[in-house]
Amino acid sequence: MKKKLIGGISLSPPLKALKEKLKIHQQEVHSFEPNMVFIPLVQHIGTPAEPIVAIGDQVKQGQVIAETDAFVSAKIHASVSGKVLDITDWPDAGNQTTQAIIIENDFNYANDFRSTSFAWQQADNSFIKQKIQQAGIAGKGGATFPTHVKFAIKDSQSIDTLVLNGSECEPFLRSDALLMQNNAEKIIEGARIARKLLNDPAIVISIEDDKPLSIAAMKEAASPYSFIRVEEVPTVYPVGGEKQLVELLLDREVPIGKLTADVGVVLMNVATTFALYEAVCWDKPLIDRYTTVTGDVGEPQVVRSPIGTLAGELIDFAGRFQGAPSKVIMGGPMMGRTVNTLRVPTTKSTNGILVFNEENDWLFTENPCIRCNKCVEACPMRLMPMSIDQYFRAGDFDKCEELLADACINCGACTFVCPARRNLAATISDAKNKVIALKKEAAQHA
Ligand code: SF4
Ligand code: SF4
Numbered sequence: 001m002k003k004k005l006i007g008g009i010s011l012s013p014p015l016k017a018l019k020e021k022l023k024i025h026q027q028e029v030h031s032f033e034p035n036m037v038f039i040p041l042v043q044h045i046g047t048p049a050e051p052i053v054a055i056g057d058q059v060k061q062g063q064v065i066a067e068t069d070a071f072v073s074a075k076i077h078a079s080v081s082g083k084v085l086d087i088t089d090w091p092d093a094g095n096q097t098t099q100a101i102i103i104e105n106d107f108n109y110a111n112d113f114r115s116t117s118f119a120w121q122q123a124d125n126s127f128i129k130q131k132i133q134q135a136g137i138a139g140k141g142g143a144t145f146p147t148h149v150k151f152a153i154k155d156s157q158s159i160d161t162l163v164l165n166g167s168e169c170e171p172f173l174r175s176d177a178l179l180m181q182n183n184a185e186k187i188i189e190g191a192r193i194a195r196k197l198l199n200d201p202a203i204v205i206s207i208e209d210d211k212p213l214s215i216a217a218m219k220e221a222a223s224p225y226s227f228i229r230v231e232e233v234p235t236v237y238p239v240g241g242e243k244q245l246v247e248l249l250l251d252r253e254v255p256i257g258k259l260t261a262d263v264g265v266v267l268m269n270v271a272t273t274f275a276l277y278e279a280v281c282w283d284k285p286l287i288d289r290y291t292t293v294t295g296d297v298g299e300p301q302v303v304r305s306p307i308g309t310l311a312g313e314l315i316d317f318a319g320r321f322q323g324a325p326s327k328v329i330m331g332g333p334m335m336g337r338t339v340n341t342l343r344v345p346t347t348k349s350t351n352g353i354l355v356f357n358e359e360n361d362w363l364f365t366e367n368p369c370i371r372c373n374k375c376v377e378a379c380p381m382r383l384m385p386m387s388i389d390q391y392f393r394a395g396d397f398d399k400c401e402e403l404l405a406d407a408c409i410n411c412g413a414c415t416f417v418c419p420a421r422r423n424l425a426a427t428i429s430d431a432k433n434k435v436i437a438l439k440k441e442a443a444q445h446a
Helices: 013-021 125-134 175-197 212-222 242-250 270-282 311-317 374-378 385-393 397-402 413-417 424-444
Strands: 036-040 064-067 082-091 097-105 161-165 202-208 228-233 265-269 288-295 301-306 325-330 352-357
Touching: 036 082, 125 175, 125 270, 161 175, 161 242, 161 270, 175 202, 175 212, 175 265, 175 270, 175 288, 202 212, 202 242, 212 228, 228 242, 242 265, 265 270, 288 311, 301 311, 311 325, 311 352, 374 385, 374 413, 385 397, 385 424, 397 424, 413 424
Parallel strands: 161 202, 161 265, 202 228, 288 352
Antiparallel strands: 036 097, 082 097, 288 301, 325 352
16 A cells, blocks of 8 residues: 655645636647747756857857856756847846846757767767766756756665656646656656666656546556556645655655665656657757646646746736736746746746736735644644744744754645745745755854
8 A cells, every 4th residue: 555645735625726727728738939038047956057158149059058067067058049149137036136148039940959869778878978968957847956967876875766756746737747648758768768877777657646648648658668667646745745755656765864866766857857868869958848837827828938938928828917917926836936027037947837816816925823733734844834934034043943944845835735825935945045054154163
């Protein structure tokens, strides 16, 4: 019998109704090509990339336009062909600014992608890893960890399982579900490439049980391979969290402060695996992605667009705002960030854009805590979100450390269940960063 997820949430009746309202009925994925792209130089965990093109340069689609020598970093590529118009500070999803390269699309699609698929089966692993690094792939599920780093396994780690995470990170998002329906064989080929790099572990693909079409497509594509199994997991948030998934699928606990590789498991999101397939087989870097655009728009849908497309343009493409615009979230309802301008561009990890009008943004207005304990019950890391939130807002960072704020996995389940609609995940994420910074500072002075 499968273990149940510790903590986590099933949607309440009003949220189920909202999920039904936001349901994407279109099975087709439309492509949108903007006139200009605004490509941020910070799209991954690690060292930010530095521009290597100049204003006025003509670039090909897929050409490297920013990079560093650091290992934990990811190259940035032109997502369209055309002319570099500017390199300047531009709004980002954190309501700050980040340097971005602005390219005018000439719609010529000039690129150096392969015309026949690369025979990776005979290739040297180090050569394949170089291709992945060259393609600038970073986790597309939201983690933004550079993918080539995942294959740098330490001697102390022995990987016996590769988990392909097809559990959509957040409610309301359909990007990965449609990607699996449309590209199951390519994702399986990407998984087989990753398996080769990890010395042939078993592959387990997890998909939530409310996605029967994705499950069927992936089962069929995986059927020739005895080392792959597809597992249905419950539709409970955050079942797609790395540590939660390893516990649920393999009954292995990942201790706080350790990585899944320390317990023999590498996880990759299905969209990241698809990007790996495109990079290795076709020399196509990570330059586009599926993004769910839903909420109070005319035609909620999943859109394929180049990285660097503005949120406002994708909202217009999906049928424009319906009602008075009130809230726009880059990402999903759990971990996404409310943005204060529609000029925020998509990045490698933008899996969704949620739009709410005045009638429906009730989810996001804060009230005082009523001590109901629901956030504690929902927390998959067994933390006390309401207390960390309270102490952080009071500036008591020692208490935040005592309450293990740095163990938070930023899943957002606490925010979602809170009847007072307190923005717990955001404050706890800030508390976590503060505690980590204070610990580092203390270690330096020790
Ligand atoms: S405290 Fe962190 S880990 Fe716990 S539910 Fe909230 S966001 Fe998730
Ligand atoms: S769920 Fe919200 S209202 Fe309930 S204890 Fe947690 S913070 Fe307070």
